[in-house]
Amino acid sequence: MHRYQDLISIFNGCFERTLNTRLVKGDGEPIYLPADGNTAFHRIEFAHGYYASGLHEVAHWLVAGETRRLLEDYGYWYCPDGRDEAQQAEFEKVEVHPQAIEWALSVAAGFNFNVSADNLNGAQTCRFAFQRKVYNKVCELLESGFNSRTETLIKALCDFYHTPYPLTRAQFTWQDELINDEAV
Secondary structure (H helix, E strand, O other): OOOHHHHHHHHHHHHHHHHOEEEEEEOOOOEEEOOOOOOOOEEEEEEOOOHHHHHHHHHHHHHOOOOHHHOHHHHOOOOOOOOOHHHHHHHHHHHHHHHHHHHHHHHHHOOOOOOOOOOOOOOOOOHHHHHHHHHHHHHHHHHHOOOHHHHHHHHHHHHHHOOOOOOOHHHOOOOOOOOOHHHO
């Protein structure tokens, strides 16, 4: 059972004091809001208490550098659902790293991971090709190492959910029977 309250507690236990950042359940679209005159702490708001949304938004925070974490939504402009082929290709290019981190967090939590191309009303791409890119990135990170924030959260999730630590490549499996080498 994966409760969003547990994810909030684990994340906040890791980063609330050290980096003045809290994970909070939002009521609308996910957003990252840095501390300001009204709120003394940075907040990662995830959608409607969905555990997967929490993991995804945390992954973006884990990728963002110190300067970007001082900007609303890390200073990025989000192109919403309905992207054309070029916009979708750019979206997928920047989503590979955070989704690789999200996959690692999911494995640490014993939670099922699914890549998200996030473009239901726009140009369709090969989900398996995108997942292969995410898989390759997570394998690269397993070999080279995660940044310290990511490693801290992975360890905390493994401890809480009693999953093996450190993570290994063998924990990351997926089906790619529909993809051929030329599509990658």
